[in-house]
Amino acid sequence: AQSVTQPDIHITVSEGASLELRCNYSYGATPYLFWYVQSPGQGLQLLLKYFSGDTLVQGIKGFEAEFKRSQSSFNLRKPSVHWSDAAEYFCAVGPSSGGYNKLIFGAGTRLAVHP
Amino acid sequence: KAGVTQTPRYLIKTRGQQVTLSCSPISGHRSVSWYQQTPGQGLQFLFEYFSETQRNKGNFPGRFSGRQFSNSRSEMNVSTLELGDSALYLCASSLGGSGRTDTQYFGPGTRLTVL
Numbered sequence: 001a002q003s004v005t006q007p008d009i010h011i012t013v014s015e016g017a018s019l020e021l022r023c024n025y026s027y028g029a030t031p032y033l034f035w036y037v038q039s040p041g042q043g044l045q046l047l048l049k050y051f052s053g054d055t056l057v058q059g060i061k062g063f064e065a066e067f068k069r070s071q072s073s074f075n076l077r078k079p080s081v082h083w084s085d086a087a088e089y090f091c092a093v094g095p096s097s098g099g100y101n102k103l104i105f106g107a108g109t110r111l112a113v114h115p
Numbered sequence: 116k117a118g119v120t121q122t123p124r125y126l127i128k129t130r131g132q133q134v135t136l137s138c139s140p141i142s143g144h145r146s147v148s149w150y151q152q153t154p155g156q157g158l159q160f161l162f163e164y165f166s167e168t169q170r171n172k173g174n175f176p177g178r179f180s181g182r183q184f185s186n187s188r189s190e191m192n193v194s195t196l197e198l199g200d201s202a203l204y205l206c207a208s209s210l211g212g213s214g215r216t217d218t219q220y221f222g223p224g225t226r227l228t229v230l
Contacts, residue, residue: 043224101207105159
């Protein structure tokens with residue numbers, strides 16, 4: 001079955017510390033991969049995406065993610081967290097052929113940032 | 116460019132009623148997807164419309180339906196509301212013509228509360 005796993009439901013980091021949010025997927029073929037962020041009461045904002053090519057992708061707000069095919073992972077990183085990064089983060093996968101726009105989301109990781 | 120807009124932002128209905136939610140995609144986008152977000156089930160795909168045709172459907176009962184108009188605006192309808200339909204309903208738009216997963220841009224959502 002197709003699925004996305006975000007092992008950490010809740011993470012707390014200090015402002016200025018580095019961050020890594022984990023994402024693992026189970027999919028029939030290499031999917032397209034996305035990270036979205038959601039602030040309370042808001043919709044989802046796209047942080048970055050991986051379709052093909054360089055496995056290290058850069059996104060907005062200083063985030064990056066690395067696709068590792070052998071580990072079926074697409075972890076999100078940021079070298080120095082800001083208080084404004086506190087939000088919920090979702091990893092999502094979609095088909096790279098056929099299937100069109102049907103994203104499967106992980107359960108999300110809620111990030112808290114201590115001053 | 117204006118982003119994805121959803122109306123209304125908040126709705127309160129009672130069990131047994133029906134509701135219609137509206138989504139206006141980004142100008143030039145022809146695909147509109149709908150997702151339901153609940154604390155228990157997370158983000159789940161409802162359906163996708165492209166050029167006025169439903170081309171993808173999630174695992175939801177027939178009480179959930181949608182349509183798309185010639186200007187790409189989309190509506191979703193939920194009939195015979197149940198308490199469990201209380202959720203944030205998110206609409207996402209994308210270009211849609213590639214035959215594979217596009218980058219989807221999300222609206223702010225409609226918060227539906229069923230009493």
